[in-house]
Amino acid sequence: MNVKHSLGAFALASLAAGAMAQDVVVKIGHSGPLSGAQAFSGKDNENGARLAVEELNAKPITVGGRKLKFELVSEDDQGDPKAGVSVAQKFADTGIKYIVGPYNSGVAIPSSRVYNDAGMVVATVASNPKLTMQGYRSLFRVNASDTQLGSKMALYAARELKMKTVAVIDDRTAFGQGLADEFKKQARASGMTVAAHEYTSDKAVDFTSILTRLKSKKVEAIFFGGYAPQGGPMARQIKALGINAKLLGGDTICTAEMGKLGGEAVGENVLCSQGGALLDKAAAGPAFKAKFKKRFSADPDVYAASYYDAVQLFAAAMQKANSIDPGRVAGAISTGSYAGVAGTYAFDGKGDMKSSPVTIFTFRNGQPSALTSY
Incomplete structure (x- = not known):
């Protein structure tokens, strides 16, 4: 070479x-x-x-x-x-x-x-x-965290909606149970009566028997700890059974999928809490x-x-x-x-955000529509 x-x-x-x-x-x-x-x-x-x-x-x-x-x-x-x-x-x-x-x-x-x-x-x-x-x-x-999502939804129900009697359904997942428990804890602390706590699964599609039991309790709202694939059908069945109660939930039902699955049964009767400030703002x-x-x-x-x-x-x-x-x-x-x-990401010693605002949404034309941030 x-x-x-x-x-x-x-x-x-x-x-x-x-x-x-x-x-x-x-x-x-x-x-x-x-x-x-x-x-x-x-x-x-x-x-x-x-x-x-x-x-x-x-x-x-x-x-x-x-x-x-x-x-x-x-x-x-x-x-x-x-x-x-x-x-x-x-x-x-x-x-x-x-x-x-x-x-x-x-x-x-x-x-x-x-x-x-x-x-x-x-x-x-x-x-x-x-x-x-x-x-x-x-x-x-x-x-x-669920502590913020569940508790702030309960605070909104008590302070803004002036509700007195609510019920809870959770899907037995770690998320659903945690969220429902935090809502229930704050609801009671805010003076509301939790008339019932029912259980389902994250694979269920028929909630008729649970909702029929809750209808007799004459609750003003049902808080659902779970996801949109169950939340949409649940909203339809609440309407079909003639239950005059709002459906409340956390971030996982704050999605267009909820409106798609629930159709006309998802409107201003559904409210949900989502972490973070409004993207538009x-x-x-x-x-x-x-x-x-x-x-x-x-x-x-x-x-x-x-x-x-x-x-x-x-x-x-x-x-x-x-x-x-x-x-x-x-x-x-x-x-x-x-x-x-x-948001601004700064963390405490556990790895949680030091400050995480929560926004309350309802639904208009099948889409989540923000009401206020807490």
């Missing part, structure tokens, strides 16, 4: 090595229900994260002098605890260190141990208070909604902005820590503050 050729080969190899050194791939795992009745939420959440990844790669950002390339790895946890743990283990086995999700509390609680043991940083909207009571230092809730909200719709040909649903913010939160913390080491990044998140689309 002549010297000129070998020098040229060396130079090319050096350039290739330099290029490789400049690009660091950071994989973001997304765990959510991408099949089944809640797939509409899972896909919406995934799209929020995907939009953030695409924007970060278009900038791009550098950490420690090296350009970061983000990749979204999305897995279907089916909204099922066992499947969710399997997804978590898969992420752990493939070395992914940053997770958005799981969406469901019943999935997030058992999966969180796997994520913690593998040293992953997790940002989730799962709202059961037990999730952040486990003491995992790299787990952050990027939304209001948030400084970056209208711009986010516009670019989301342009990219995905759909309006963002309940948590697209929160998932978008979670990915951007990770990236901002990497820049602050000047590292992609999960421990350092989690430390930067814990001690810092990040202004996102859906």
